[in-house]
Amino acid sequence: MIHSEKYKNKNVLITGGLGFLGSNLAHRLVELDANVAIMDALLPLYGGNLFNVEDIKEKTAVNISDLRDEASVNHLVEGKDYIFHIAAQTSHVDSMIEPFTDIDINCRGNMIFLEACRKYNQKVKIIYAGTRGQYGRLEYTPVDEKHKMEPVDIYGVNKMAAEHYHFLYHRIHGIKATSLRINNTYGPRHQMKHGKYGILNWFIRLALDGGTIKVYGEGNQLRDYNYVDDVAEAFLLAGASDGAYGQAFNLGSGTPVKFIDLVKKVLMAAGSGKYEKVPWPKERADIEVGDYIADYGKFQELTGWTPKVSLDSGLASTVEYYKKYKEKYW
Numbered sequence: 182m183i184h185s186e187k188y189k190n191k192n193v194l195i196t197g198g199l200g201f202l203g204s205n206l207a208h209r210l211v212e213l214d215a216n217v218a219i220m221d222a223l224l225p226l227y228g229g230n231l232f233n234v235e236d237i238k239e240k241t242a243v244n245i246s247d248l249r250d251e252a253s254v255n256h257l258v259e260g261k262d263y264i265f266h267i268a269a270q271t272s273h274v275d276s277m278i279e280p281f282t283d284i285d286i287n288c289r290g291n292m293i294f295l296e297a298c299r300k301y302n303q304k305v306k307i308i309y310a311g312t313r314g315q316y317g318r319l320e321y322t323p324v325d326e327k328h329k330m331e332p333v334d335i336y337g338v339n340k341m342a343a344e345h346y347h348f349l350y351h352r353i354h355g356i357k358a359t360s361l362r363i364n365n366t367y368g369p370r371h372q373m374k375h376g377k378y379g380i381l382n383w384f385i386r387l388a389l390d391g392g393t394i395k396v397y398g399e400g401n402q403l404r405d406y407n408y409v410d411d412v413a414e415a416f417l418l419a420g421a422s423d424g425a426y427g428q429a430f431n432l433g434s435g436t437p438v439k440f441i442d443l444v445k446k447v448l449m450a451a452g453s454g455k456y457e458k459v460p461w462p463k464e465r466a467d468i469e470v471g472d473y474i475a476d477y478g479k480f481q482e483l484t485g486w487t488p489k490v491s492l493d494s495g496l497a498s499t500v501e502y503y504k505k506y507k508e509k510y511w
């Protein structure tokens with residue numbers, strides 16, 4: 182499916198557009214000649230970083246504002262053709278330590294956003310960033326969209342609730358909304374200050390620093406990783422596919438990898454660092470979901486999407502990026 186003309190001269194808003202996924206998407210939308218606006222609160226510890234859009238700053242309108250600020254959101258949704266709704270508190274661990282912050286951003290913030298669309302822009306098309314975390318521990322793999330959703334942390338529960346809010350507004354108010362349940366994603370422009378989320382990027386930092394990556398248990402659990410360019414492409418395809426609205430779709434890699442093998446690949450790509458196996462800490466064991474392999478057949482059937490970047494080449498590009506721009510992220 183071709184989307185290249187769909188975004189030309191269209192008004193597009195990216196919430197969370199200074200973060201990892203949002204800023205990579207912003208680059209693609211600028212290439213496609215969309216009029217790109219970004220809103221991001223640049224909250225400490227989250228992934229927002231002005232350097233992420235440094236090279237496209239003349240071609241984007243950046244608003245530093247919070248999803249929970251009703252007046253800003255009301256104004257920003259107006260007149261947009263598409264909204265890539267990506268802003269979120271993204272840490273599983275933090276959601277268990279500070280549940281009210283997660284509820285405030287990931288539930289209340291989403292309702293403020295949807296109410297703004299209902300009042301000021303019912304014609305907009307919304308592409309919501311869902312998560313694999315909505316499923317919880319899997320009863321079968323590869324997981325398809327029919328699998329029950331029983332999240333193991335507050336973040337997963339609130340991301341699931343927000344996806345439901347989107348579909349409710351789709352059914353009741355006719356606001357076009359689709360959700361992509363994103364897999365573990367890695368690549369350039371991710372925050373590298375802590376390992377509370379985006380663990381693969383964090384491992385890349387540890388390796389580049391010549392540090393030790395701690396593998397909990399034996400590391401035999403299977404994981405599915407997507408390179409960020411493939412995820413950005415999926416968002417563009419979802420927005421351009423009328424058949425996607427009102428539905429949720431999994432993303433996945435099609436090539437699951439054992440966690441321990443992933444760590445070895447990171448060390449090889451970085452050319453430095455080492456690993457050690459340690460027992461599971463309780464706060465991680467409580468929210469660990471075990472093997473995760475996604476079936477993305479439903480999305481592939483609708484849009485033709487398939488991930489193009491292999492783990493080896495994605496890791497090489499990511500390492501190269503952070504070696505070059507280390508001081509902007511460390």
Ligand SMILES: NC(=O)c1ccc[n+]([C@@H]2O[C@H](COP(=O)([O-])OP(=O)(O)OC[C@H]3O[C@@H](n4cnc5c(N)ncnc54)[C@H](O)[C@@H]3O)[C@@H](O)[C@H]2O)c1
Pocket residue numbers: 196197198199200201202203220221222223224227228229230246247248249266267268269270271286290310311312313340362363364365366367371372379
């Ligand atoms: N990266 C992954 O592996 C992954 C996996 C599954 C789902 N997701 C989802 O994808 C989305 C993007 O994740 P990411 O990895 O790019 O994270 P990120 O932290 O890099 O980006 C999120 C952005 O949202 C902004 N933000 C947070 N709260 C905000 C608020 N109240 N108002 C305005 N802006 C706010 C942050 O400043 C940040 O720039 C999130 O919705 C996340 O739940 C990501």
